[in-house]
Amino acid sequence: MIKVYNTLTRRKEEFVPLKAGEASIYCCGVTPYNEPHIGNARPFVTWDVIRRHLARRGFKVRYIQNFTDVDDKIINAARVDGSDWKTIADRYITRYFAAMDALNVKRADVYPRVSETIPDIVGMIDGLISSGHAYTVEGGDVYFSVENFAGYGKLSRRSLEDMEAGARVEVNDNKRHPMDFALWKAAKPGEPSWQSPWGKGRPGWHIECSAMSLKFLGEKFDFHGGGSDLIFPHHENEIAQSQAYLDDESAFARYFLHNGFITIRNEKMSKSLNNFFTVADVLKEFSGETLRFYILQTHYRSPLDFSEERMTEAKAALTRLRHTAEQIKMFAGREGNGNNAGQLADTAAKLSADFDEAMDDDFNSALAIGYMFDLSKKINAYCQSVTDGGEFDAVNFAKATTVFAEMASVIGIFEQEENAAATSINDDLAAKLMDIIITLRQRARQEKNWPIADEIRDRLKDVGVVIKDTKNGAVWERR
RNA sequence: GGCGACAUAGCCAAGCGGUAAGGUCGAGGUCUGCAAAACCUUUAUCCCCGGUUCGACUCCGGGUGUCGCCUCCA
Numbered sequence: 001m002i003k004v005y006n007t008l009t010r011r012k013e014e015f016v017p018l019k020a021g022e023a024s025i026y027c028c029g030v031t032p033y034n035e036p037h038i039g040n041a042r043p044f045v046t047w048d049v050i051r052r053h054l055a056r057r058g059f060k061v062r063y064i065q066n067f068t069d070v071d072d073k074i075i076n077a078a079r080v081d082g083s084d085w086k087t088i089a090d091r092y093i094t095r096y097f098a099a100m101d102a103l104n105v106k107r108a109d110v111y112p113r114v115s116e117t118i119p120d121i122v123g124m125i126d127g128l129i130s131s132g133h134a135y136t137v138e139g140g141d142v143y144f145s146v147e148n149f150a151g152y153g154k155l156s157r158r159s160l161e162d163m164e165a166g167a168r169v170e171v172n173d174n175k176r177h178p179m180d181f182a183l184w185k186a187a188k189p190g191e192p193s194w195q196s197p198w199g200k201g202r203p204g205w206h207i208e209c210s211a212m213s214l215k216f217l218g219e220k221f222d223f224h225g226g227g228s229d230l231i232f233p234h235h236e237n238e239i240a241q242s243q244a245y246l247d248d249e250s251a252f253a254r255y256f257l258h259n260g261f262i263t264i265r266n267e268k269m270s271k272s273l274n275n276f277f278t279v280a281d282v283l284k285e286f287s288g289e290t291l292r293f294y295i296l297q298t299h300y301r302s303p304l305d306f307s308e309e310r311m312t313e314a315k316a317a318l319t320r321l322r323h324t325a326e327q328i329k330m331f332a333g334r335e336g337n338g339n340n341a342g343q344l345a346d347t348a349a350k351l352s353a354d355f356d357e358a359m360d361d362d363f364n365s366a367l368a369i370g371y372m373f374d375l376s377k378k379i380n381a382y383c384q385s386v387t388d389g390g391e392f393d394a395v396n397f398a399k400a401t402t403v404f405a406e407m408a409s410v411i412g413i414f415e416q417e418e419n420a421a422a423t424s425i426n427d428d429l430a431a432k433l434m435d436i437i438i439t440l441r442q443r444a445r446q447e448k449n450w451p452i453a454d455e456i457r458d459r460l461k462d463v464g465v466v467i468k469d470t471k472n473g474a475v476w477e478r479r
Numbered sequence: 480g481g482c483g484a485c486a487u488a489g490c491c492a493a494g495c496g497g498u499a500a501g502g503u504c505g506a507g508g509u510c511u512g513c514a515a516a517a518c519c520u521u522u523a524u525c526c527c528c529g530g531u532u533c534g535a536c537u538c539c540g541g542g543u544g545u546c547g548c549c550u551c552c553a
Contacts, residue, residue, distance in 0.1 A: 010483095027553095028553075029553095030553075031551090031552085036553095037553090039552085039553055040552095040553050041553080042553065043553050044553085046553095071551095072551080073551070073552095156482080156483090156548075156549085157482070157483080158481075158482055158483095158548090158549075159481095159482095161481090162481050162482065162549080163481080163482090163549060164481095205551090225553095226553060227552080227553030228484090228547075228548080228553085229547080229548070229551095229552055229553065230552085230553070231548070232482095232548060232549065233548095233549085233550090234552090258553090259553070260484090260485095260547090261546090261547075261553075262553085263546080266545070266546070267546080268546080268547070268552090269553095270551090270552050270553085271551080271552060272550095272551060272552060273552090297491080297492070297501090297502070298491085298492065298493095299492085299493075301484095302485085302492085302493095303484090303485075303546070303547085305491085309490075309491090309503095310490090310491065310503095312503085313490080313491065313502070313503045313504085314491095314502085314503090316502080316503065316504095317501090317502045317503070319516095320502085320516095320517095323516070323517075327517090358493090364493075364494095366492060366493055366500095366501080366502095367492095367493050367494080367500070367501080369493095369501070369502085370492090370493065370500050370501035370502080371500085371501085372501090373500090373501055373502070374500085374501075377517095377518080380517060380518070381517085381518060381519095383517085384510095384517060384518060385518095387517095388510090445512080448512070450512060450513070453512090453513090454512095454513075454514080457514075457515090461515095466515070466516090467514095467515080468514090468515050468516050468517095469511070469512095469513095469514080469515080469516095470511095470516080470517090471510090471511095475516095
């Protein structure tokens, strides 16, 4: 049984899919006006693992993620850049995908853009006006009327009175209620605009997700996700628009999952505070895999503080798991009729069940990774016993390592190296050169010429290659 | 001002009614020419005060502290 923490009810609930065997997900994407930062990356890494786990549990997953490519911030960025909104959006969408590739995030099934969804958005606004849930004002703006939607505030758990008490809502005499929000903004000179029944203009912020989810997932779907800062007003407004438009209080998403923030020195990282690290910044020092692992070592709903120290810890931890993966690779294909890994296989089966159970419980990747370390330790110990001259039980060893590989594929690690190695022309040459160097060093060691052997090791280390002498000869790896 | 979340070892982080996963750092050990890696051993009683319970880190109430949302924001 999969349980998820639903923001709508503020508790963990059993996940009962709308359609048996299927899971539909709409995750709010980015507004492409800036280099993606690591706070942006968290929800996408989180959802990438969620969909992997759902798939492992047999669900056919349909995953939609939008690009809000028509927006004030993009228009401003274009002005500063001296280009146009389309250029800006395309540029940062490309950067976004580059970041996601580095993080080994699988592609969504569809990436709808606002600029390609205008007719659907206009249709929805039209319907909302017809049913009295929205109104036009002088100048061509269209607003959603929060007072005409009884359930307004059900997600963020606040009343209109509470919000007015906040007294931080902008004053706009055109609006009937201070909390009413724009569905359509009348065109201003120099801004992108589209024709509509209310004159030229462009969509407001929230309507696109209502229109896109309806278009690609239908009136109801299973999961809606994003950062907790989207609970209000974004997701609250989406609910209002969609349910008002469809005249159905059960329409739209059924489970709302929100991830916690990434913080810097305990403060929220955000573009407006300008205290953010971009994914590209982090990739200068650490691998995308390390960043991904660092994110997943904490439960998705908890806050996650970012620092070089944290990343260094994550790197060290990941290196241990990688060592196990490499060990497994070295033993792959090896013959052995021993019968001494039965216990290892049993332990692996148990840990596999534990791992799945952890993921079933609101996608607790932190706990799941803990079990991965347990298995890693067992496999390492077994490999060592074989290296030390023990028998090799190929059948049971394979059972255990299969579990390890399955865990890695849910977490989404150790999938990139092979691709990288396959595409790098230099790697083949490097391997041959290293063979020569290691052979010569072995000769020096046999002659007990320690100064030469050590110098070779030290100098290789200087260029980022680490030599380890094992009983089966020396192995090397890049650091 | 309104609403909400969190507080677990040096650091990070799971657990959330039956006497505390995992990682990282540190210490000791095995192995090694030395080293690295690996493996073994070792480091907590869960912010404070009440209450409920046979029993609470885990539930309830009250403090204290930190953070977030209410304005663009993942």
